[in-house]
Amino acid sequence: xxxxxxxxxxxxxxxxxxxxxxxxxxxxxxxxxxxxxxxxxxxxxxxxxxxxxxxxxxxxxxxxxxxxxxxxxxxxxxxxxxxxxxxxxxxxxxxxxxxxxxxxxxxxxxxxxxxxxxxxxxxxxxxxxxxxxxxxxxxxxxxxxxxxxxxxxxxxxxxxxxxxxxxxxxxxxxxxxxxxxxxxxxxxxxxxxxxxxxxxxxxxxxxxxxxxxxxxxxxxxxxxxxxxxxxxxxxxxxxxxxxxxxxxxxxxxxxxxxxxxxxxxxxxxxxxxxxxxxxxxxxxxxxxxxx
Numbered sequence: 001x002x003x004x005x006x007x008x009x010x011x012x013x014x015x016x017x018x019x020x021x022x023x024x025x026x027x028x029x030x031x032x033x034x035x036x037x038x039x040x041x042x043x044x045x046x047x048x049x050x051x052x053x054x055x056x057x058x059x060x061x062x063x064x065x066x067x068x069x070x071x072x073x074x075x076x077x078x079x080x081x082x083x084x085x086x087x088x089x090x091x092x093x094x095x096x097x098x099x100x101x102x103x104x105x106x107x108x109x110x111x112x113x114x115x116x117x118x119x120x121x122x123x124x125x126x127x128x129x130x131x132x133x134x135x136x137x138x139x140x141x142x143x144x145x146x147x148x149x150x151x152x153x154x155x156x157x158x159x160x161x162x163x164x165x166x167x168x169x170x171x172x173x174x175x176x177x178x179x180x181x182x183x184x185x186x187x188x189x190x191x192x193x194x195x196x197x198x199x200x201x202x203x204x205x206x207x208x209x210x211x212x213x214x215x216x217x218x219x220x221x222x223x224x225x226x227x228x229x230x231x232x233x234x235x236x237x238x239x240x241x242x243x244x245x246x247x248x249x250x251x252x253x254x255x256x257x258x259x260x261x262x263x264x265x266x267x268x269x270x271x272x273x274x275x276x277x278x279x280x281x282x283x284x285x286x287x288x289x290x291x
Contacts, residue, residue, distance in 0.1 A: 025076060026264070028083035035251050036082050040106065046084045048075060049091045049099050050110035053191045055215045056272045057128075057238065058110045070272040071109055071238075074127060077264060078255045092189040094160030097122055100241055106248060111209060113163050113236035114287040124239035124285055125252045128269065128277040131235040132164050134227035135206040135213045137198060144205055145228045147171050152181030156197040157207040159187040164207050167234045207233060211274055236288045238277075249284060257282040 033041070040046060050067065052060050058069040067088045079086050091099050096108040100122060114124035134155070136144055143149065147167065152175065157164050165185065172183035186203055188194040191212070198206040205227065217224055242249045259265040260282055269275045 025080035027080070029081045029255075029258075032081055032251065032255055032258075033083040035247070036084065037247055040084065040248075044083075044085055045087050046075075046079050046082070046107065047087050047089055047105035049089050049096050049105035049108045051093045051096070051191070052088065052090055052110065054111040054209070055212055055219075056274065057209070057211060070128070070269055070274050071111075071240075073268045073271070074256065074259070074265070075107075075109065075240075077259060077268065078252060081255050081258075082251070092160075093158045093191075094189060096160075097241060100243060106242075106246070107252070108241040111212075112239055112241050114239040114285065115163055115236070116287055116289060117162065118241070119285050119287070121244070122241045123244055123246070123249045124237075124241055124287075125249060125256065126237045126239045126279060126283045126286055127256055127265075128238040128274065129235065129279060129288075130238045130277055131210050132161075132167075132207055132233040133210040133213050133231055134233060135195065135198060135208060135216065136204075136225050136227055137201075138223055138225050140204070141225045141227065141229075146231050147183075147233055149227075150183045150204065151175035151178070152183075153205075154184040154186065154203040155205045155207050156186040156188065156194040156203045158191055158194050159189050161187075161207075163234060163236050168207070209238075211272075211277070214273070234288075237279075237286065237291070253282050253284050 050058050052058060052067055054069070056069050058067060058071040060067055075086060089105050093110070096110065096112060097118065099105060100108040114126055134144065134147070155168065168183055168185050176182050186197055191208060195206045197203045210232065213226055217226065240252060256265060266275060266278050269278050
């Protein structure tokens with residue numbers, strides 16, 4: 001039976017192209033700012049590792065330098081309350097957690113999902129429900145309605161997306177057992193490169209986050225469609241990642257929980273068409289597999 005995207009109902013019409021991030025930021029909150037680690041407080045800068053190619057969550061518009069999106073707005077609000085400035089450091093998706101481990105940045109962002117496997121290396125602050133869907137070339141919707149239709153076919157996705165690949169690999173094994181042929185998966189470091197495989201007709205579908213796919217449909221009407229309309233391959237929790245010994249984990253959770261309680265959290269998600277993904281509370285290390 002097809003699983004449907006429950007979290008972003010209406011996102012296909014709600015998501016648009018946004019030119020700037022944020023509104024008026026809150027003033028620093030002294031009791032929160034006092035808990036910032038001394039080295040960060042002295043530097044006054046929070047280093048954020050991000051792929052910067054994940055609309056509408058965290059991305060740059062063509063020709064622009066500013067990182068914008070729902071996560072970018074949330075991070076800007078968090079940093080303001082902690083009396084810090086943001087510094088974005090670009091990294092491919094698969095390099096974000098290794099870069100965090102190497103000390104290149106203080107928090108890894110840009111669409112990372114919390115998984116039990118990843119929790120062995122890092123801690124997560126969960127801020128939004130999301131899920132993966134399949135992007136198709138316009139007109140292919142009758143052929144590809146779900147992952148069940150990809151036996152003997154091919155897909156592309158970003159390198160490092162283990163949550164997605166676990167589902168694809170399991171289905172591919174089922175395809176082979178049934179004698180229908182394996183699912184060929186092309187994994188590339190960047191979202192734009194992975195999606196280009198679909199445009200070049202080298203694969204039959206691109207698997208990515210539903211909010212990003214909805215954004216693409218709104219930005220380039222008539223070029224793409226989503227398998228099954230809003231078919232959900234797998235659900236997961238979009239999160240920020242921190243080193244295991246970081247005091248920022250609890251501080252981010254408390255700050256974002258405060259934003260949820262004062263309404264600013266939901267307002268930011270609503271601005272980007274992602275209100276349906278709002279969590280009832282901001283959690284630490286609570287992946288979709290435990291919900």
